[in-house]
Amino acid sequence: MMTPTPPIQETTPLHDEVKKAVESYLMHLNGENTTSMYEIFLHEFEKPLLVAVMKHTRNNQSKAAQMLGLNRGTLRTKLKTHGLL
Structure with a gap:
């Protein structure tokens, strides 16, 4: 017996989610x-x-900074700002 394939869930584009958040705010x-x-x-x-x-x-x-398009020093500053270090 074959198991049914779960339905494919479409993701909402990020800009749509941001727009909803701004409108709600x-x-x-x-x-x-x-x-x-x-x-x-x-x-x-x-x-x-x-x-x-x-x-x-x-x-x-180093990998995170590369993914974000930041230099490592800038990433460290941002991590400190948000209490993530």
């Missing part, structure tokens, strides 16, 4: 003004990106 402002939204989103996106890449590279900073 703006909706929850309830008309309040905000400043530094750009910095807020960069900070919120950067940490999980670093965590995932470091996990993928088994904490090899």
